[in-house]
Amino acid sequence: MTAYTIASMPGDGIGPEVVESAIAVVTAVAKKLGTFTVKFEELPWGTAFYKETGSYLPPDGLDTLKKYDAVLFGAVGAPDVPDAVSLWGLLLAMRGPLQQYVNVRPVRCLRGIQPVVRSAKPQDIDWVFVRENSEGEYAGQGGRSHKGFDWEVATEVGVFTRHGIRRIMRYAFETARSRPRKLLTVVSKSNAQRFGLVLWDEVAEEISLEYPDVKWDKMLVDAMTVRMVIHPESLDTIVGTNLHIDILSDLAAALAGSVGIAPSANIDPTRVNPSMFEPIHGSAFDITGMGIANPLGTVWSSAMMLEFLGEKKAAEMIMAAIESCTGDDETTKDLGGTLNTKQVTQALLNKLA
CATH class of the missing domain: 3.40.718.10 (Isopropylmalate Dehydrogenase)
Structure with a gap:
Protein backbone atom coordinates (compact mmCIF):
# COMPACT_ATOMS: atom_id res chain seq x y z
CA MET A 1 0.00 0.00 0.00
CA TYR A 101 7.50 26.62 -12.75
CA VAL A 102 4.14 25.38 -14.03
CA ASN A 103 0.86 26.69 -12.66
CA VAL A 104 -2.16 24.77 -13.95
CA ARG A 105 -5.66 26.17 -13.54
CA PRO A 106 -8.52 24.12 -15.01
CA VAL A 107 -11.80 25.96 -15.49
CA ARG A 108 -15.13 24.41 -16.48
CA CYS A 109 -18.79 24.67 -15.69
CA LEU A 110 -19.52 21.95 -13.16
CA ARG A 111 -22.79 20.05 -13.36
CA GLY A 112 -25.76 22.24 -12.56
CA ILE A 113 -23.85 25.52 -12.94
CA GLN A 114 -24.67 27.88 -15.76
CA PRO A 115 -22.09 30.26 -17.31
CA VAL A 116 -22.38 33.88 -16.29
CA VAL A 117 -22.59 34.87 -19.97
CA ARG A 118 -26.14 34.05 -20.99
CA SER A 119 -25.30 33.25 -24.60
CA ALA A 120 -22.76 30.59 -23.54
CA LYS A 121 -23.59 26.95 -22.91
CA PRO A 122 -21.98 25.03 -20.02
CA GLN A 123 -19.99 22.85 -22.42
CA ASP A 124 -18.50 25.99 -24.01
CA ILE A 125 -16.33 26.59 -20.93
CA ASP A 126 -13.92 23.69 -20.52
CA TRP A 127 -10.46 25.22 -20.40
CA VAL A 128 -7.02 24.55 -18.95
CA PHE A 129 -4.83 27.56 -18.23
CA VAL A 130 -1.07 26.94 -18.16
CA ARG A 131 0.77 29.78 -16.44
CA GLU A 132 4.51 30.34 -16.45
CA ASN A 133 5.14 30.42 -12.72
CA SER A 134 8.79 31.30 -12.16
CA GLU A 135 9.76 34.39 -14.13
CA GLY A 136 8.05 36.97 -16.34
CA GLU A 137 6.45 39.90 -14.57
CA TYR A 138 6.79 38.23 -11.15
CA ALA A 139 10.54 37.58 -11.37
CA GLY A 140 11.24 39.92 -8.48
CA GLN A 141 13.73 42.05 -10.38
CA GLY A 142 13.60 45.80 -9.82
CA GLY A 143 13.71 48.27 -7.00
CA ARG A 144 13.07 51.78 -5.70
CA SER A 145 15.43 54.68 -5.29
CA HIS A 146 15.17 58.31 -4.08
CA LYS A 147 12.35 57.23 -1.77
CA GLY A 148 10.05 60.00 -0.61
CA PHE A 149 11.26 62.55 -3.15
CA ASP A 150 9.25 63.78 -6.12
CA TRP A 151 11.77 62.07 -8.40
CA GLU A 152 11.41 58.69 -6.70
CA VAL A 153 11.92 55.85 -9.19
CA ALA A 154 10.34 52.40 -9.04
CA THR A 155 11.17 49.68 -11.56
CA GLU A 156 9.57 46.30 -12.11
CA VAL A 157 11.56 44.23 -14.59
CA GLY A 158 9.90 41.41 -16.47
CA VAL A 159 12.36 38.59 -17.04
CA PHE A 160 11.86 36.19 -19.96
CA THR A 161 14.45 33.54 -20.70
CA ARG A 162 14.56 31.22 -23.69
CA HIS A 163 14.95 28.30 -21.28
CA GLY A 164 11.94 29.35 -19.19
CA ILE A 165 9.73 29.94 -22.22
CA ARG A 166 10.73 26.67 -23.87
CA ARG A 167 9.84 24.56 -20.87
CA ILE A 168 6.45 26.19 -20.28
CA MET A 169 5.60 25.98 -23.99
CA ARG A 170 6.45 22.29 -24.08
CA TYR A 171 4.27 21.70 -21.05
CA ALA A 172 1.41 23.62 -22.67
CA PHE A 173 1.70 21.78 -25.99
CA GLU A 174 1.82 18.45 -24.13
CA THR A 175 -1.30 19.44 -22.19
CA ALA A 176 -3.10 20.40 -25.39
CA ARG A 177 -2.03 17.15 -27.05
CA SER A 178 -3.50 15.16 -24.13
CA ARG A 179 -6.95 16.74 -24.54
CA PRO A 180 -9.49 15.70 -27.18
CA ARG A 181 -9.46 18.94 -29.17
CA LYS A 182 -5.64 19.25 -29.32
CA LEU A 183 -6.03 23.02 -29.42
CA LEU A 184 -3.70 25.62 -27.85
CA THR A 185 -3.92 29.39 -27.64
CA VAL A 186 -0.73 31.30 -26.82
CA VAL A 187 -1.44 34.58 -25.03
CA SER A 188 0.95 37.44 -25.72
CA LYS A 189 1.30 41.22 -25.79
CA SER A 190 4.20 41.43 -28.20
CA ASN A 191 2.81 44.45 -30.02
CA ALA A 192 3.68 46.59 -26.97
CA GLN A 193 6.20 44.47 -25.04
CA ARG A 194 8.62 44.30 -27.92
CA PHE A 195 11.50 42.40 -26.31
CA GLY A 196 10.41 39.81 -23.75
CA LEU A 197 7.16 38.89 -25.44
CA VAL A 198 8.60 38.96 -28.94
CA LEU A 199 10.97 36.28 -27.64
CA TRP A 200 7.89 34.55 -26.15
CA ASP A 201 6.25 34.46 -29.58
CA GLU A 202 9.41 33.26 -31.32
CA VAL A 203 9.88 30.38 -28.89
CA ALA A 204 6.19 29.43 -29.22
CA GLU A 205 6.68 29.18 -32.98
CA GLU A 206 9.84 27.12 -32.47
CA ILE A 207 8.23 24.64 -30.05
CA SER A 208 5.09 24.31 -32.18
CA LEU A 209 7.18 22.51 -34.81
CA GLU A 210 7.61 19.63 -32.32
CA TYR A 211 3.81 19.21 -32.12
CA PRO A 212 2.39 19.04 -35.65
CA ASP A 213 -0.75 17.35 -34.31
CA VAL A 214 -1.63 20.35 -32.11
CA LYS A 215 -3.50 23.24 -33.69
CA TRP A 216 -2.46 26.54 -32.15
CA ASP A 217 -3.03 30.25 -32.48
CA LYS A 218 -1.81 33.44 -30.81
CA MET A 219 -3.95 36.03 -29.05
CA LEU A 220 -3.05 39.42 -27.60
CA VAL A 221 -4.08 39.46 -23.95
CA ASP A 222 -6.56 42.33 -24.28
CA ALA A 223 -8.31 40.66 -27.21
CA MET A 224 -8.26 37.41 -25.24
CA THR A 225 -10.62 38.85 -22.62
CA VAL A 226 -13.14 39.56 -25.36
CA ARG A 227 -12.76 36.12 -26.91
CA MET A 228 -13.33 34.42 -23.56
CA VAL A 229 -16.65 36.23 -23.19
CA ILE A 230 -17.90 36.28 -26.79
CA HIS A 231 -16.51 33.00 -28.16
CA PRO A 232 -15.73 30.72 -25.20
CA GLU A 233 -16.29 27.63 -27.33
CA SER A 234 -13.25 28.55 -29.46
CA LEU A 235 -10.81 27.95 -26.58
CA ASP A 236 -9.39 24.87 -24.92
CA THR A 237 -5.80 25.03 -23.57
CA ILE A 238 -4.33 28.47 -22.94
CA VAL A 239 -0.73 29.35 -22.09
CA GLY A 240 0.57 32.72 -20.99
CA THR A 241 2.92 34.66 -18.76
CA ASN A 242 2.81 34.87 -14.99
CA LEU A 243 0.78 38.08 -14.92
CA HIS A 244 -1.48 37.45 -17.90
CA ILE A 245 -2.75 34.04 -16.80
CA ASP A 246 -3.06 35.19 -13.20
CA ILE A 247 -5.62 37.73 -14.40
CA LEU A 248 -7.29 35.73 -17.17
CA SER A 249 -7.86 32.65 -15.01
CA ASP A 250 -9.72 34.73 -12.41
CA LEU A 251 -11.97 36.07 -15.15
CA ALA A 252 -12.44 32.51 -16.41
CA ALA A 253 -13.45 31.21 -12.98
CA ALA A 254 -16.02 33.99 -12.65
CA LEU A 255 -17.41 33.20 -16.11
CA ALA A 256 -17.74 29.55 -15.08
CA GLY A 257 -19.77 30.37 -11.99
CA SER A 258 -17.57 31.41 -9.06
CA VAL A 259 -13.96 32.02 -8.10
CA GLY A 260 -14.75 29.85 -5.08
CA ILE A 261 -14.72 26.66 -7.16
CA ALA A 262 -11.44 27.34 -8.99
CA PRO A 263 -8.43 25.10 -8.21
CA SER A 264 -4.78 25.35 -9.12
CA ALA A 265 -1.56 23.37 -9.02
CA ASN A 266 1.99 24.70 -8.72
CA ILE A 267 4.01 21.93 -10.32
CA ASP A 268 7.63 20.90 -10.56
Whole structure:
Protein backbone atom coordinates (compact mmCIF):
# COMPACT_ATOMS: atom_id res chain seq x y z
CA MET A 1 0.00 0.00 0.00
CA THR A 2 1.36 3.41 -0.98
CA ALA A 3 1.73 5.90 1.87
CA TYR A 4 1.78 9.66 1.24
CA THR A 5 2.77 12.39 3.65
CA ILE A 6 1.30 15.78 2.76
CA ALA A 7 2.24 19.16 4.19
CA SER A 8 -0.94 21.00 5.15
CA MET A 9 -0.55 24.79 5.16
CA PRO A 10 -3.95 26.33 5.99
CA GLY A 11 -2.50 29.84 6.17
CA ASP A 12 -4.77 32.84 6.59
CA GLY A 13 -8.40 33.91 6.35
CA ILE A 14 -10.70 31.17 5.13
CA GLY A 15 -7.68 28.96 4.41
CA PRO A 16 -8.06 26.84 7.56
CA GLU A 17 -11.79 26.34 6.92
CA VAL A 18 -11.42 25.10 3.34
CA VAL A 19 -8.26 23.05 3.95
CA GLU A 20 -10.05 21.24 6.78
CA SER A 21 -12.77 20.32 4.29
CA ALA A 22 -10.31 19.04 1.70
CA ILE A 23 -8.44 16.95 4.27
CA ALA A 24 -11.70 15.32 5.35
CA VAL A 25 -12.57 14.44 1.74
CA VAL A 26 -9.11 13.09 0.87
CA THR A 27 -9.02 11.03 4.07
CA ALA A 28 -12.45 9.59 3.29
CA VAL A 29 -11.62 8.59 -0.28
CA ALA A 30 -8.33 7.00 0.80
CA LYS A 31 -10.16 4.96 3.44
CA LYS A 32 -12.87 3.91 0.98
CA LEU A 33 -10.43 2.74 -1.69
CA GLY A 34 -8.01 1.14 0.74
CA THR A 35 -5.16 1.23 -1.79
CA PHE A 36 -3.19 4.11 -0.27
CA THR A 37 -2.92 6.11 2.92
CA VAL A 38 -2.52 9.85 3.40
CA LYS A 39 -1.01 11.52 6.44
CA PHE A 40 -1.37 15.28 6.73
CA GLU A 41 1.11 17.26 8.81
CA GLU A 42 0.13 20.86 9.49
CA LEU A 43 2.71 23.63 9.10
CA PRO A 44 1.65 26.84 10.90
CA TRP A 45 3.18 29.22 8.38
CA GLY A 46 1.08 32.29 7.69
CA THR A 47 0.54 35.82 8.94
CA ALA A 48 0.28 34.81 12.62
CA PHE A 49 3.67 33.07 12.27
CA TYR A 50 5.03 36.19 10.54
CA LYS A 51 3.86 38.49 13.33
CA GLU A 52 5.43 36.21 15.91
CA THR A 53 8.77 35.58 14.19
CA GLY A 54 9.19 38.34 11.60
CA SER A 55 9.19 35.82 8.73
CA TYR A 56 6.57 33.84 6.86
CA LEU A 57 8.94 30.90 6.42
CA PRO A 58 11.38 29.57 9.02
CA PRO A 59 15.06 29.41 7.99
CA ASP A 60 14.77 25.70 7.20
CA GLY A 61 11.33 26.02 5.64
CA LEU A 62 12.24 24.96 2.12
CA ASP A 63 14.24 21.98 3.35
CA THR A 64 11.27 20.99 5.51
CA LEU A 65 8.91 21.10 2.54
CA LYS A 66 11.19 18.87 0.47
CA LYS A 67 10.44 16.00 2.86
CA TYR A 68 6.81 15.86 1.73
CA ASP A 69 5.12 14.26 -1.26
CA ALA A 70 3.02 17.38 -1.88
CA VAL A 71 1.73 20.56 -0.25
CA LEU A 72 -1.95 21.45 0.27
CA PHE A 73 -2.20 25.22 0.73
CA GLY A 74 -5.12 27.41 1.82
CA ALA A 75 -4.50 31.14 1.48
CA VAL A 76 -2.18 33.93 2.55
CA GLY A 77 -2.91 37.56 3.29
CA ALA A 78 -4.23 39.76 6.09
CA PRO A 79 -5.76 43.25 6.17
CA ASP A 80 -3.00 44.64 8.40
CA VAL A 81 -0.05 43.31 6.38
CA PRO A 82 0.73 44.66 2.86
CA ASP A 83 -0.07 42.08 0.20
CA ALA A 84 3.38 42.48 -1.31
CA VAL A 85 4.89 41.38 2.00
CA SER A 86 2.66 38.35 2.49
CA LEU A 87 2.75 37.13 -1.11
CA TRP A 88 6.52 37.43 -1.48
CA GLY A 89 7.04 36.22 2.07
CA LEU A 90 5.28 32.91 1.55
CA LEU A 91 3.88 31.85 -1.83
CA LEU A 92 6.50 33.34 -4.11
CA ALA A 93 9.18 32.39 -1.63
CA MET A 94 8.21 28.76 -2.26
CA ARG A 95 7.32 28.62 -5.96
CA GLY A 96 10.67 29.78 -7.31
CA PRO A 97 13.11 27.92 -5.07
CA LEU A 98 11.04 24.73 -5.36
CA GLN A 99 11.04 25.12 -9.16
CA GLN A 100 7.25 24.98 -9.37
CA TYR A 101 7.50 26.62 -12.75
CA VAL A 102 4.14 25.38 -14.03
CA ASN A 103 0.86 26.69 -12.66
CA VAL A 104 -2.16 24.77 -13.95
CA ARG A 105 -5.66 26.17 -13.54
CA PRO A 106 -8.52 24.12 -15.01
CA VAL A 107 -11.80 25.96 -15.49
CA ARG A 108 -15.13 24.41 -16.48
CA CYS A 109 -18.79 24.67 -15.69
CA LEU A 110 -19.52 21.95 -13.16
CA ARG A 111 -22.79 20.05 -13.36
CA GLY A 112 -25.76 22.24 -12.56
CA ILE A 113 -23.85 25.52 -12.94
CA GLN A 114 -24.67 27.88 -15.76
CA PRO A 115 -22.09 30.26 -17.31
CA VAL A 116 -22.38 33.88 -16.29
CA VAL A 117 -22.59 34.87 -19.97
CA ARG A 118 -26.14 34.05 -20.99
CA SER A 119 -25.30 33.25 -24.60
CA ALA A 120 -22.76 30.59 -23.54
CA LYS A 121 -23.59 26.95 -22.91
CA PRO A 122 -21.98 25.03 -20.02
CA GLN A 123 -19.99 22.85 -22.42
CA ASP A 124 -18.50 25.99 -24.01
CA ILE A 125 -16.33 26.59 -20.93
CA ASP A 126 -13.92 23.69 -20.52
CA TRP A 127 -10.46 25.22 -20.40
CA VAL A 128 -7.02 24.55 -18.95
CA PHE A 129 -4.83 27.56 -18.23
CA VAL A 130 -1.07 26.94 -18.16
CA ARG A 131 0.77 29.78 -16.44
CA GLU A 132 4.51 30.34 -16.45
CA ASN A 133 5.14 30.42 -12.72
CA SER A 134 8.79 31.30 -12.16
CA GLU A 135 9.76 34.39 -14.13
CA GLY A 136 8.05 36.97 -16.34
CA GLU A 137 6.45 39.90 -14.57
CA TYR A 138 6.79 38.23 -11.15
CA ALA A 139 10.54 37.58 -11.37
CA GLY A 140 11.24 39.92 -8.48
CA GLN A 141 13.73 42.05 -10.38
CA GLY A 142 13.60 45.80 -9.82
CA GLY A 143 13.71 48.27 -7.00
CA ARG A 144 13.07 51.78 -5.70
CA SER A 145 15.43 54.68 -5.29
CA HIS A 146 15.17 58.31 -4.08
CA LYS A 147 12.35 57.23 -1.77
CA GLY A 148 10.05 60.00 -0.61
CA PHE A 149 11.26 62.55 -3.15
CA ASP A 150 9.25 63.78 -6.12
CA TRP A 151 11.77 62.07 -8.40
CA GLU A 152 11.41 58.69 -6.70
CA VAL A 153 11.92 55.85 -9.19
CA ALA A 154 10.34 52.40 -9.04
CA THR A 155 11.17 49.68 -11.56
CA GLU A 156 9.57 46.30 -12.11
CA VAL A 157 11.56 44.23 -14.59
CA GLY A 158 9.90 41.41 -16.47
CA VAL A 159 12.36 38.59 -17.04
CA PHE A 160 11.86 36.19 -19.96
CA THR A 161 14.45 33.54 -20.70
CA ARG A 162 14.56 31.22 -23.69
CA HIS A 163 14.95 28.30 -21.28
CA GLY A 164 11.94 29.35 -19.19
CA ILE A 165 9.73 29.94 -22.22
CA ARG A 166 10.73 26.67 -23.87
CA ARG A 167 9.84 24.56 -20.87
CA ILE A 168 6.45 26.19 -20.28
CA MET A 169 5.60 25.98 -23.99
CA ARG A 170 6.45 22.29 -24.08
CA TYR A 171 4.27 21.70 -21.05
CA ALA A 172 1.41 23.62 -22.67
CA PHE A 173 1.70 21.78 -25.99
CA GLU A 174 1.82 18.45 -24.13
CA THR A 175 -1.30 19.44 -22.19
CA ALA A 176 -3.10 20.40 -25.39
CA ARG A 177 -2.03 17.15 -27.05
CA SER A 178 -3.50 15.16 -24.13
CA ARG A 179 -6.95 16.74 -24.54
CA PRO A 180 -9.49 15.70 -27.18
CA ARG A 181 -9.46 18.94 -29.17
CA LYS A 182 -5.64 19.25 -29.32
CA LEU A 183 -6.03 23.02 -29.42
CA LEU A 184 -3.70 25.62 -27.85
CA THR A 185 -3.92 29.39 -27.64
CA VAL A 186 -0.73 31.30 -26.82
CA VAL A 187 -1.44 34.58 -25.03
CA SER A 188 0.95 37.44 -25.72
CA LYS A 189 1.30 41.22 -25.79
CA SER A 190 4.20 41.43 -28.20
CA ASN A 191 2.81 44.45 -30.02
CA ALA A 192 3.68 46.59 -26.97
CA GLN A 193 6.20 44.47 -25.04
CA ARG A 194 8.62 44.30 -27.92
CA PHE A 195 11.50 42.40 -26.31
CA GLY A 196 10.41 39.81 -23.75
CA LEU A 197 7.16 38.89 -25.44
CA VAL A 198 8.60 38.96 -28.94
CA LEU A 199 10.97 36.28 -27.64
CA TRP A 200 7.89 34.55 -26.15
CA ASP A 201 6.25 34.46 -29.58
CA GLU A 202 9.41 33.26 -31.32
CA VAL A 203 9.88 30.38 -28.89
CA ALA A 204 6.19 29.43 -29.22
CA GLU A 205 6.68 29.18 -32.98
CA GLU A 206 9.84 27.12 -32.47
CA ILE A 207 8.23 24.64 -30.05
CA SER A 208 5.09 24.31 -32.18
CA LEU A 209 7.18 22.51 -34.81
CA GLU A 210 7.61 19.63 -32.32
CA TYR A 211 3.81 19.21 -32.12
CA PRO A 212 2.39 19.04 -35.65
CA ASP A 213 -0.75 17.35 -34.31
CA VAL A 214 -1.63 20.35 -32.11
CA LYS A 215 -3.50 23.24 -33.69
CA TRP A 216 -2.46 26.54 -32.15
CA ASP A 217 -3.03 30.25 -32.48
CA LYS A 218 -1.81 33.44 -30.81
CA MET A 219 -3.95 36.03 -29.05
CA LEU A 220 -3.05 39.42 -27.60
CA VAL A 221 -4.08 39.46 -23.95
CA ASP A 222 -6.56 42.33 -24.28
CA ALA A 223 -8.31 40.66 -27.21
CA MET A 224 -8.26 37.41 -25.24
CA THR A 225 -10.62 38.85 -22.62
CA VAL A 226 -13.14 39.56 -25.36
CA ARG A 227 -12.76 36.12 -26.91
CA MET A 228 -13.33 34.42 -23.56
CA VAL A 229 -16.65 36.23 -23.19
CA ILE A 230 -17.90 36.28 -26.79
CA HIS A 231 -16.51 33.00 -28.16
CA PRO A 232 -15.73 30.72 -25.20
CA GLU A 233 -16.29 27.63 -27.33
CA SER A 234 -13.25 28.55 -29.46
CA LEU A 235 -10.81 27.95 -26.58
CA ASP A 236 -9.39 24.87 -24.92
CA THR A 237 -5.80 25.03 -23.57
CA ILE A 238 -4.33 28.47 -22.94
CA VAL A 239 -0.73 29.35 -22.09
CA GLY A 240 0.57 32.72 -20.99
CA THR A 241 2.92 34.66 -18.76
CA ASN A 242 2.81 34.87 -14.99
CA LEU A 243 0.78 38.08 -14.92
CA HIS A 244 -1.48 37.45 -17.90
CA ILE A 245 -2.75 34.04 -16.80
CA ASP A 246 -3.06 35.19 -13.20
CA ILE A 247 -5.62 37.73 -14.40
CA LEU A 248 -7.29 35.73 -17.17
CA SER A 249 -7.86 32.65 -15.01
CA ASP A 250 -9.72 34.73 -12.41
CA LEU A 251 -11.97 36.07 -15.15
CA ALA A 252 -12.44 32.51 -16.41
CA ALA A 253 -13.45 31.21 -12.98
CA ALA A 254 -16.02 33.99 -12.65
CA LEU A 255 -17.41 33.20 -16.11
CA ALA A 256 -17.74 29.55 -15.08
CA GLY A 257 -19.77 30.37 -11.99
CA SER A 258 -17.57 31.41 -9.06
CA VAL A 259 -13.96 32.02 -8.10
CA GLY A 260 -14.75 29.85 -5.08
CA ILE A 261 -14.72 26.66 -7.16
CA ALA A 262 -11.44 27.34 -8.99
CA PRO A 263 -8.43 25.10 -8.21
CA SER A 264 -4.78 25.35 -9.12
CA ALA A 265 -1.56 23.37 -9.02
CA ASN A 266 1.99 24.70 -8.72
CA ILE A 267 4.01 21.93 -10.32
CA ASP A 268 7.63 20.90 -10.56
CA PRO A 269 7.35 18.52 -13.53
CA THR A 270 10.72 16.97 -12.68
CA ARG A 271 9.28 15.86 -9.30
CA VAL A 272 12.58 16.74 -7.63
CA ASN A 273 10.61 19.09 -5.35
CA PRO A 274 7.08 18.73 -3.98
CA SER A 275 4.29 20.37 -5.93
CA MET A 276 1.77 22.61 -4.20
CA PHE A 277 -2.01 22.62 -4.66
CA GLU A 278 -4.27 25.53 -3.70
CA PRO A 279 -7.56 27.29 -4.53
CA ILE A 280 -7.21 30.62 -6.30
CA HIS A 281 -9.73 32.57 -4.20
CA GLY A 282 -7.38 34.06 -1.61
CA SER A 283 -7.91 34.65 2.10
CA ALA A 284 -11.35 36.37 1.81
CA PHE A 285 -11.23 38.15 5.16
CA ASP A 286 -14.70 39.58 4.57
CA ILE A 287 -16.19 36.14 5.27
CA THR A 288 -13.51 34.63 7.52
CA GLY A 289 -14.96 32.86 10.54
CA MET A 290 -18.52 32.99 9.21
CA GLY A 291 -18.44 29.36 8.13
CA ILE A 292 -19.80 30.08 4.66
CA ALA A 293 -16.65 29.77 2.54
CA ASN A 294 -16.97 27.58 -0.55
CA PRO A 295 -14.65 24.59 -0.04
CA LEU A 296 -15.00 23.20 -3.56
CA GLY A 297 -11.99 25.02 -5.00
CA THR A 298 -9.75 23.50 -2.34
CA VAL A 299 -11.36 20.06 -2.64
CA TRP A 300 -10.87 20.20 -6.42
CA SER A 301 -7.24 21.21 -5.81
CA SER A 302 -6.85 18.15 -3.60
CA ALA A 303 -8.21 16.00 -6.44
CA MET A 304 -5.54 17.49 -8.71
CA MET A 305 -2.99 16.62 -6.03
CA LEU A 306 -4.09 12.99 -5.91
CA GLU A 307 -4.06 12.70 -9.69
CA PHE A 308 -0.54 14.14 -9.79
CA LEU A 309 0.54 11.59 -7.20
CA GLY A 310 -0.83 8.81 -9.40
CA GLU A 311 -4.13 8.18 -7.59
CA LYS A 312 -6.35 8.80 -10.59
CA LYS A 313 -9.29 6.74 -9.30
CA ALA A 314 -9.40 8.73 -6.08
CA ALA A 315 -9.29 12.00 -8.02
CA GLU A 316 -12.16 10.85 -10.23
CA MET A 317 -14.23 9.91 -7.20
CA ILE A 318 -13.73 13.33 -5.63
CA MET A 319 -14.65 15.11 -8.86
CA ALA A 320 -17.77 12.95 -9.18
CA ALA A 321 -18.75 13.91 -5.61
CA ILE A 322 -18.17 17.61 -6.35
CA GLU A 323 -20.32 17.49 -9.49
CA SER A 324 -22.99 15.53 -7.68
CA CYS A 325 -23.15 18.31 -5.07
CA THR A 326 -23.32 21.11 -7.64
CA GLY A 327 -25.87 19.14 -9.67
CA ASP A 328 -28.05 18.63 -6.60
CA ASP A 329 -27.66 22.28 -5.54
CA GLU A 330 -25.85 21.28 -2.35
CA THR A 331 -23.64 24.35 -2.51
CA THR A 332 -22.74 27.59 -0.77
CA LYS A 333 -24.28 31.01 -1.36
CA ASP A 334 -21.84 32.08 -4.08
CA LEU A 335 -23.25 29.31 -6.29
CA GLY A 336 -26.86 30.06 -5.39
CA GLY A 337 -27.06 27.42 -2.67
CA THR A 338 -27.93 27.65 1.01
CA LEU A 339 -25.38 25.37 2.70
CA ASN A 340 -22.45 26.44 4.83
CA THR A 341 -18.89 25.11 4.58
CA LYS A 342 -19.36 22.17 6.95
CA GLN A 343 -22.66 21.20 5.31
CA VAL A 344 -21.07 21.11 1.85
CA THR A 345 -18.23 19.03 3.28
CA GLN A 346 -20.71 16.58 4.79
CA ALA A 347 -22.57 16.43 1.46
CA LEU A 348 -19.31 15.51 -0.27
CA LEU A 349 -18.63 12.81 2.31
CA ASN A 350 -22.15 11.45 1.85
CA LYS A 351 -21.62 11.24 -1.91
CA LEU A 352 -18.36 9.37 -1.42
CA ALA A 353 -19.98 6.96 1.02
